[in-house]
Amino acid sequence: MKKSVLPIISAVAVAVSMAVSSTSVTAQERPSYHANQTMTEAKENSFWWPNMLNLEPLRQHSPESNPLGEDFDYASAFNQLDLQQVKKDIEELMTSDQDWWPADYGHYGPFFIRMAWHGAGTYRVQDGRGGGAGAQQRFEPLNSWPDNVSLDKARRLLWPVKQKYGQALSWGDLMALTGNVALESMGFETYGFAGGREDAWEPDIVYWGPEAQWLGDERYKGERELENPLAAVQMGLIYVNPEGPNGTPDPVLAAKDIRDTFARMAMNDEETVALIAGGHTFGKAHGAHDPEECLEAEPAAAPVEQQGLGWKNNCGKGNAEDTVTSGLEGAWSAAPTRWTMQYLDNLFNYEWEQTRSPAGGIQWIPKDGQASNLVPDAHVEGKRHAPIMFTTDLSLKEDPEYRKIAKRFQENPEEFELAFAKAWFKLTHRDMGPKARYLGDMAPQEDLVWQDPIPEVDFELVNDSDVAELKQRILASDLTVPELVRTAWAAASSFRATDLRGGVNGARIALEPQINWEANNPEELQRVLGELKQIRADFNDDLSGNKKISLADTIVLAGAAAIEKAAEDAGHQVTVPFVAGRNDATQEMTDVHSFSFLEPTADAFRNYYSTDSRLNPAQMTVDKADRLDLTVPEMTVLVGGLRTLDANYQGAKHGVFTDQPGTLSNDFFVNLMSMDTQWAKSEDDESVFIGRDRESGEQKYTATTVDLIFGSNSELRAVSEIYALNDSKEKFVNDFVAAWTKVMQLDRFDLKS
Numbered sequence: 001m002k003k004s005v006l007p008i009i010s011a012v013a014v015a016v017s018m019a020v021s022s023t024s025v026t027a028q029e030r031p032s033y034h035a036n037q038t039m040t041e042a043k044e045n046s047f048w049w050p051n052m053l054n055l056e057p058l059r060q061h062s063p064e065s066n067p068l069g070e071d072f073d074y075a076s077a078f079n080q081l082d083l084q085q086v087k088k089d090i091e092e093l094m095t096s097d098q099d100w101w102p103a104d105y106g107h108y109g110p111f112f113i114r115m116a117w118h119g120a121g122t123y124r125v126q127d128g129r130g131g132g133a134g135a136q137q138r139f140e141p142l143n144s145w146p147d148n149v150s151l152d153k154a155r156r157l158l159w160p161v162k163q164k165y166g167q168a169l170s171w172g173d174l175m176a177l178t179g180n181v182a183l184e185s186m187g188f189e190t191y192g193f194a195g196g197r198e199d200a201w202e203p204d205i206v207y208w209g210p211e212a213q214w215l216g217d218e219r220y221k222g223e224r225e226l227e228n229p230l231a232a233v234q235m236g237l238i239y240v241n242p243e244g245p246n247g248t249p250d251p252v253l254a255a256k257d258i259r260d261t262f263a264r265m266a267m268n269d270e271e272t273v274a275l276i277a278g279g280h281t282f283g284k285a286h287g288a289h290d291p292e293e294c295l296e297a298e299p300a301a302a303p304v305e306q307q308g309l310g311w312k313n314n315c316g317k318g319n320a321e322d323t324v325t326s327g328l329e330g331a332w333s334a335a336p337t338r339w340t341m342q343y344l345d346n347l348f349n350y351e352w353e354q355t356r357s358p359a360g361g362i363q364w365i366p367k368d369g370q371a372s373n374l375v376p377d378a379h380v381e382g383k384r385h386a387p388i389m390f391t392t393d394l395s396l397k398e399d400p401e402y403r404k405i406a407k408r409f410q411e412n413p414e415e416f417e418l419a420f421a422k423a424w425f426k427l428t429h430r431d432m433g434p435k436a437r438y439l440g441d442m443a444p445q446e447d448l449v450w451q452d453p454i455p456e457v458d459f460e461l462v463n464d465s466d467v468a469e470l471k472q473r474i475l476a477s478d479l480t481v482p483e484l485v486r487t488a489w490a491a492a493s494s495f496r497a498t499d500l501r502g503g504v505n506g507a508r509i510a511l512e513p514q515i516n517w518e519a520n521n522p523e524e525l526q527r528v529l530g531e532l533k534q535i536r537a538d539f540n541d542d543l544s545g546n547k548k549i550s551l552a553d554t555i556v557l558a559g560a561a562a563i564e565k566a567a568e569d570a571g572h573q574v575t576v577p578f579v580a581g582r583n584d585a586t587q588e589m590t591d592v593h594s595f596s597f598l599e600p601t602a603d604a605f606r607n608y609y610s611t612d613s614r615l616n617p618a619q620m621t622v623d624k625a626d627r628l629d630l631t632v633p634e635m636t637v638l639v640g641g642l643r644t645l646d647a648n649y650q651g652a653k654h655g656v657f658t659d660q661p662g663t664l665s666n667d668f669f670v671n672l673m674s675m676d677t678q679w680a681k682s683e684d685d686e687s688v689f690i691g692r693d694r695e696s697g698e699q700k701y702t703a704t705t706v707d708l709i710f711g712s713n714s715e716l717r718a719v720s721e722i723y724a725l726n727d728s729k730e731k732f733v734n735d736f737v738a739a740w741t742k743v744m745q746l747d748r749f750d751l752k753s
């Protein structure tokens with residue numbers, strides 16, 4: 001399950017009324033968690049010590065939260081589904097009008113497209129967090145975001161389908177598939193669909209921004225430079241404010257926000273134009289009344305009798321023609337439930353003038369009363385309206401680059417349709433990882449570069465005898481234990497559990513951009529890889545038939561051989577598990593720009609830090625461990641083991657608390673727990689600490705914050721003490737090997753049930 005880190009919104013629902021629209025720029029105050037605690041409620045330690053290191057990200061999504069149990073095999077269950085029948089049931093639902101929430105134009109398709117879009121559209125490339133996997137839209141804060149007003153109703157409409165297919169169809173897959181069926185039911189040919197989104201049972205812990213207000217905007221500095229890793233422009237929005245930056249109705253300025261935001265969500269200019277134009281071909285915006293006057297509390301703050309539904313509308317019918325979501329009102333085309341070219345035609349065929357919706361939101365209609373009766377009302381027969389545009393829609397006309405693309409799409413409808421189909425597929429599948437994880441037979445066969453393709457293994461794999469021989473050759477070379485460990489770690493630890501990208505499979509560490517990442521110590525890395533390539537080539541030449549080993553497998557095997565030797569040198573016999581089956585990607589298969597977002601700004605396991613982070617070193621330690629899907633004990637044992645293995649960035653000695661660097665022992669913990677050493681900040685470098693013998697005053701060690709945090713933080717110290725015990729030497733080695741193997745196999749989806 002993918003995970004995230006460092007919340008600004010408590011996992012406990014914030015009990016505060018939020019009667020706002022998804023586009024209103026009026027920020028509403030959100031009380032802090034502390035302010036909401038009752039006198040009788042147990043207070044978290046962070047209440048008293050707000051700067052205490054938060055380890056909760058490493059404990060989220062525990063098996064105890066999962067009602068299906070650890071043994072449930074979702075892939076097997078999903079593969080038993082008749083997806084064509086599922087699609088028929090969803091399509092039938094599209095036009096089965098429900099009185100409690102009537103469909104616009106008698107079709108729920110546009111509503112379900114918005115649901116799927118907003119479910120997947122939280123994905124961001126900087127840290128891989130967000131996206132549709134886990135169906136996080138069901139939980140706070142997303143369930144109660146201003147931009148998600150009324151999507152609680154969309155999921156309730158889908159409940160009969162979910163109930164029918166049960167455990168075999170996750171909410172995440174159902175929501176994405178429903179978006180596809182919605183498009184197809186309105187005449188659009190989608191590019192494909194893949195299942196495999198296992199549901200979460202608790203909210204991800206995600207940093208959504210620094211603001212303490214819904215729709216606040218405190219995430220920019222300088223020339224509107226958006227804080228990393230954020231993508232949306234305001235707290236509680238998926239993308240941008242459709243009225244313009246902070247409500248400023250300037251299409252050119254809005255284009256800057258659009259370009260930045262969509263790029264941070266993995267979309268280029270062409271994909272951005274296709275998504276906006278394609279998405280706004282369907283449906284309408286809802287702003288029949290002022291949200292602040294009509295809407296009650298969001299789901300998280302709604303009374304229990306509403307059973308999880310929020311935003312109760314007290315104006316008019318409370319739905320249908322009185323619906324309030326964004327605060328903007330109207331449709332972009334005269335046929336909002338059909339795939340047409342009307343959106344682009346209207347955009348370019350009319351000049352647009354600024355007006356306001358009944359709710360007061362800034363929007364645009366054709367000048368001089370043109371097309372005033374073009375669009376039928378969604379619910380009132382015989383009533384008609386002018387088409388509308390948002391400020392952000394006009395950006396596609398006013399921004400020079402967007403205009404070129406939009407005009408080309410208008411003049412080439414088939415090109416536009418394919419571009420939207422592929423962009424929609426990317427939007428709804430970007431966070432799923434490689435195609436190896438796709439379930440079902442509806443996914444496109446084409447390899448797309450954003451999927452990080454790796455060639456299929458078309459050769460015979462090495463056996464145990466071959467592995468033993470190759471280990472001997474590697475250890476007989478001039479390569480050292482620390483060099484081999486550093487190289488294997490650099491390759492494997494590029495993996496992100498958040499979006500299942502990176503890792504050693506594909507051997508992309510030998511390609512741009514990873515080969516030159518600063519954290520990988522490029523000069524050493526290129527030398528080590530050069531020698532490993534030669535050893536591999538000679539070894540493969542000696543093998544018979546179609547048998548060979550990939551560079552990716554060689555890198556992992558070299559790390560395993562080094563650890564076995566290091567353990568032996570410390571007096572322990574251990575075998576590091578190794579399973580061949582990786583293959584090597586090419587530079588042509590690698591999107592350099594996309595992969596650049598995986599470059600670490602910090603890696604506590606190598607004692608590497610850059611200044612390009614909003615987090616302090618201790619927080620970055622947890623963040624990195626979280627993205628490697630590690631538990632607290634796994635993080636602890638890996639840091640301690642890698643220190644004694646002398647695996648630090650550029651061979652730095654910080655945290656190497658041992659007289660035998662390059663061996664695998666529990667010396668890091670033994671010496672950190674010892675009272676023989678007294679620590680103080682260095683007078684020369686505020687990021688370094690000096691450890692001196694308590695009696696003689698002689699310097700013994702140097703350390704960074706992330707070395708000492710394992711002795712200063714009470715929870716980490718409790719774990720560290722276990723590994724420092726006299727009878728834990730063997731346990732330490734075994735636990736380290738298990739955690740190391742886990743990291744080496746994070747991207748081996750073929751080994752996971």
